[in-house]
Amino acid sequence: MIVANYLVAGFVFCAGLYTVLTRRNLIKIVMGLSLMEGSTYLLFISMAYREGSTAPVLVSPPGGRNAHDLVRGNVADPVLQNFCLTAIVIGVAVTAVFLTIVVRIAQHYRTLDADKIRELRG
Amino acid sequence: MTATDERGQRVQGEAIETEPKHRVVVGLLLTAGVAVALGAALLGLPRGRQQLSEVARYAMQSSLPSWHLTEPVNEVVYGSRGFDTFGETFLLLAAVVSVVLLSRPREPRSGYFGEDIAGRREQAEIDPAEAPDSGEREARRAESAESDEESESSDDPDSDADTSAAQKKVAVEHRPKTPDNELVGGRGPEQAEAMSIIIRGAVRTATPILAVTGCYLVAWGYSPGGGFPGGAVILGVVLLVYAGFGRKRVARVVQPKLIETIEMAGAALIILTEAFGLFLKGSFSANWLPLTPPQTIRSGGIVQLFSGGELVEVGTGLIIAVFALLAMSHDWARDKSEDEPDNAEESDANENEPAAQTANAAGGEDQ
Numbered sequence: 001m002i003v004a005n006y007l008v009a010g011f012v013f014c015a016g017l018y019t020v021l022t023r024r025n026l027i028k029i030v031m032g033l034s035l036m037e038g039s040t041y042l043l044f045i046s047m048a049y050r051e052g053s054t055a056p057v058l059v060s061p062p063g064g065r066n067a068h069d070l071v072r073g074n075v076a077d078p079v080l081q082n083f084c085l086t087a088i089v090i091g092v093a094v095t096a097v098f099l100t101i102v103v104r105i106a107q108h109y110r111t112l113d114a115d116k117i118r119e120l121r122g
Numbered sequence: 123m124t125a126t127d128e129r130g131q132r133v134q135g136e137a138i139e140t141e142p143k144h145r146v147v148v149g150l151l152l153t154a155g156v157a158v159a160l161g162a163a164l165l166g167l168p169r170g171r172q173q174l175s176e177v178a179r180y181a182m183q184s185s186l187p188s189w190h191l192t193e194p195v196n197e198v199v200y201g202s203r204g205f206d207t208f209g210e211t212f213l214l215l216a217a218v219v220s221v222v223l224l225s226r227p228r229e230p231r232s233g234y235f236g237e238d239i240a241g242r243r244e245q246a247e248i249d250p251a252e253a254p255d256s257g258e259r260e261a262r263r264a265e266s267a268e269s270d271e272e273s274e275s276s277d278d279p280d281s282d283a284d285t286s287a288a289q290k291k292v293a294v295e296h297r298p299k300t301p302d303n304e305l306v307g308g309r310g311p312e313q314a315e316a317m318s319i320i321i322r323g324a325v326r327t328a329t330p331i332l333a334v335t336g337c338y339l340v341a342w343g344y345s346p347g348g349g350f351p352g353g354a355v356i357l358g359v360v361l362l363v364y365a366g367f368g369r370k371r372v373a374r375v376v377q378p379k380l381i382e383t384i385e386m387a388g389a390a391l392i393i394l395t396e397a398f399g400l401f402l403k404g405s406f407s408a409n410w411l412p413l414t415p416p417q418t419i420r421s422g423g424i425v426q427l428f429s430g431g432e433l434v435e436v437g438t439g440l441i442i443a444v445f446a447l448l449a450m451s452h453d454w455a456r457d458k459s460e461d462e463p464d465n466a467e468e469s470d471a472n473e474n475e476p477a478a479q480t481a482n483a484a485g486g487e488d489q
Contacts, residue, residue: 006164014157021149024142043164051170057346058185058192059417070182078194079178082203085195085347086210089436093217096443100224103450115144 005046013039026102026112030095037091041084048080056081177202190413190421195346200425200432204407207428208396211435215389218439222382225446299368315368325366333359340433341419341426348429353436360441376445381438388434395427 012035019032056078058070102112109117174182177198185197199207298304300322301314316322336355339345345352364372399408411423420426 002170003165003167006167007161010157010160010164013160014153017156018149018153021152022143022146024144047167049170050172050174056182056194058194075174075182075194077174077178078181078198079175079203081195081346082198085199085350086206089210089214089350092440093214093443096447097217097220097224099447100221100450103447104224107450113142115142 002046002049005042005049009039009043009046011039012036012042024114026105026114029114030098030102033098034091034095037087037094040087041091044080044084044087048077048084050074050076186416189409189423189425190416191343191425192416192421193343193346196343196348196422196425196429199347199350200422200428201409204396204428207432208392208407211389211392211432214436214439215385218385218442221443221446225450315370317366321366325362329359329362332362337433340429342417343419343422343426343429344417348425349432349434350436352429352433353438353440356433356437357440357444361444376441378442381442384434385438385442388431388438391431392428392435395424395431399424 016032016035016037016039019035020029023029023032051074053074053076054070056070056075105117106112111117181194181198181202184202185191185194189197189201191197191201298314300316300319302319304314332355336345336352336359340348340352360372360376364376396407398410400406402408402410407424409423409425411420411427413423414420422429
């Protein structure tokens with residue numbers, strides 16, 4: 001049933017994309033971008049899933065398995081979990097920069113409406 | 123389209139109901155196209171029965187024998203894919219520097235809070251006739267109340283904080299320290315700078331546990347991802363204290379000079395950790411530290427060192443970004459409305475900082 005996760009990730013991505021394309025409020029555009037980032041986290045974590053697997057932790061694995069079994073076989077993919085960690089940090093950094101720019105735009109133009117910012121001013 | 127007039131205050135109610143959008147049809151079409159393409163691609167993905175990839179198997183196999191790490195995710199993040207994390211660290215640093223640059227006021231900075239005002243000249247040139255509406259007036263009043271309190275509190279403790287505190291005492295008097303004596307459910311915005319005793323008690327209880335747990339998990343290498351989640355925990359601790367106890371309590375610790383120095387020290391630690399591998403072992407990010415048995419504090423060699431550096435880097439970087447955003451004051455648009463009757467004390471507060479004012483003017487000239 002992991003395919004449901006994939007589809008939800010796709011849906012969240014599309015919701016974010018639609019927000020970015022059609023909204024005029026800059027804060028909502030940033031929220032849309034965050035949604036798109038969030039969908040990639042879900043996708044990475046879902047792709048790391050393996051059926052009947054356990055976490056990639058080598059301390060006391062459950063169900064009578066020992067660390068050697070884990071090494072050979074059925075664990076969630078640690079590399080994709082690493083990608084997810086990287087994506088989260090990048091997402092936070094990018095969102096912070098976006099929000100800073102939005103605050104500056106709001107202070108400068110006195111509006112958050114993306115359509116009103118096109119006029120040159122100052 | 124709504125009648126969003128910058129001056130009319132009647133717009134506020136309508137703007138919520140009919141939010142302006144643009145390119146709805148194009149957006150729908152594009153989104154639908156992307157949805158179809160994504161859906162097709164996602165349905166073709168393997169569904170949890172595929173073999174681990176080569177990289178993942180290498181990480182699982184080499185984690186214990188060659189790094190003494192019980193966390194293969196940490197081995198991937200700081201060991202076999204360490205170079206990627208190295209680049210990511212400096213992407214985060216670049217983002218933090220951008221935030222600091224963009225949010226920087228045009229005066230010398232002494233704190234994240236209580237920055238002064240600039241850009242009046244530009245506003246006078248651009249739009250001298252723009253009159254403030256009621257919402258703007260209210261926002262200005264709230265802001266000036268905060269900056270009054272701020273100029274009292276966040277100045278350097280060794281300077282003339284005492285005298286200015288005495289002057290501002292009157293202005294600050296109506297803001298109680300805690301809301302404990304206020305009626306619950308009163309109208310109007312909360313005036314107290316701290317939160318109620320319940321929240322303060324919870325924060326006092328939770329923050330030590332959070333901080334110790336976060337640092338412990340990073341130090342012993344138990345947390346997958348090492349310093350990244352640990353740094354987020356550090357930020358959470360600072361934000362809890364900020365929310366529960368108000369700005370003054372954190373402003374003593376969260377100062378640009380201190381936090382930015384720690385951040386740069388973390389970055390230097392990471393660079394040195396990785397570069398020493400080049401000097402001592404002949405390859406960048408090679409392990410040059412002795413490995414101790416698993417589940418001890420130095421078990422991963424440079425992995426633990428890198429992870430600790432990342433804890434410092436991410437924690438302080440996020441603190442800088444968040445507080446820079448929280449403290450962004452008006453920069454370009456007009457900040458004081460001279461024609462208002464009730465801003466006598468505001469202009470008084472302004473004249474207390476003539477140096478900052480002239481600095482603004484000088485900064486504005488070279489535009």
